[in-house]
Amino acid sequence: MTVLNSNVLPVEDSKFLRLADEQALSEAGYEVSVAGDGEEALEVANDKLPGIILLNMMLPKMGGTEVLKALKGNPATMNIPVSC
Numbered sequence: 084m085t086v087l088n089s090n091v092l093p094v095e096d097s098k099f100l101r102l103a104d105e106q107a108l109s110e111a112g113y114e115v116s117v118a119g120d121g122e123e124a125l126e127v128a129n130d131k132l133p134g135i136i137l138l139n140m141m142l143p144k145m146g147g148t149e150v151l152k153a154l155k156g157n158p159a160t161m162n163i164p165v166s167c
Contacts, residue, residue, distance in 0.1 A: 088134030090114040094124040094150070095139050104137070121145025125153055128160050136165045 091113045093104040101117050108115045116131045118124035121142045128136060136154070140147030147167060154160045 088132070090116060090131055090133040091135055091137065092116050092118060092124070092127055092131065092133040093137040094118045094121070094142065094147075095137075096120055096142050121147065121150040124150050128154060128163065129157070132159065133163060136163055138165050138167050140167055 089112070091108050093101065093108065093115070095101040095104060095117070096119055098119070101119060105115045105117050116127050116133060118127045122144045124136070124138070124142070125145075127133075138147050138150060142150065145153075151165060151167070154163065154165060
């Protein structure tokens, strides 16, 4: 799959994994926005409209399933590919 929008949104509650994802993706040439929980993921997705979202399903505040339903139910974010 080719991602035309080079902004990637990893959603990860582990600070260590979030920083590792951010560093690896940045070094690969992607613009990276990060989120540490489900609520933040929705805010960042609406604000940045990333080319792809890398979604951890086990998140605090709002689980991955709820986040996915909210993303797909929002016309602004419904077409963003999500990898779980």
